[in-house]
Amino acid sequence: MGLMVEGKELDTDEEGYLLDLNDWTRAAGAELAKTESLEMTDSHWEVIDFLREYYDEYQIAPAVRVLTKAIGKKLGKDKGNSKYLYELFPYGPAKQACKVAGLPKPTGCI
Numbered sequence: 841m842g843l844m845v846e847g848k849e850l851d852t853d854e855e856g857y858l859l860d861l862n863d864w865t866r867a868a869g870a871e872l873a874k875t876e877s878l879e880m881t882d883s884h885w886e887v888i889d890f891l892r893e894y895y896d897e898y899q900i901a902p903a904v905r906v907l908t909k910a911i912g913k914k915l916g917k918d919k920g921n922s923k924y925l926y927e928l929f930p931y932g933p934a935k936q937a938c939k940v941a942g943l944p945k946p947t948g949c950i
Contacts, residue, residue, distance in 0.1 A: 843856070843858070843868070843871055843872065843875070844871070845863075845865070845867050845868045845871050846865075846867050850863045850868060851863070855939075855945065856872070856875055856939060857938075857939050857943075857944060857945055858872070858942045861895075861942055861943065861944075863942065864892075864941070864942025868942060869885075869888055869940050869941065869942060872939055872940045872942070873940045876931065876936055876939065876940065878929070878936075878940065880940075881928075883919075883928055884928050884929075884937075884940075886915065886919075887911065887919075887925065887928060887929070887933070887937050888937060888940055888941045890910075890911055890914060890915065891907070891937055891938060891941040891943060892941050892942075892943070894907075894910060895941070895943050900946075901934065901938045901943045901944050901945065901946040902934060902946060903934055903946045904922070904925075904932065904933055904934040904935075904946075907925070907933060907934050907937075907946075908920055908921060908922055908925060908933070911925070925937075934946040
């Protein structure tokens with residue numbers, strides 16, 4: 841499987857997650873978002889940027905509870921809640937946002 845980004849094919853697994861984290865760029869994130877039928881806004885990118893920073897620091901993609909709590913600490917309670925995150929990523933804030941961010945599927949996600 842693969843994803844075409846700016847004329848280059850990026851390898852993905854059967855669920856569409858990037859196999860090489862280093863392949864991720866903003867353009868790759870935008871293409872991954874299209875595969876998820878997401879219209880990316882600044883709010884979406886804010887969560888994506890947060891996830892990438894989190895992954896760089898902890899080397900793990902957070903499950904939704906951890907994600908919600910961590911976003912609340914950094915971005916405020918209005919953004920650190922499930923309702924807000926599910927509005928942005930309706931198929932699961934951790935799973936869907938990690939995919940767009942070019943990160944592995946979070947542990948515990950089906």
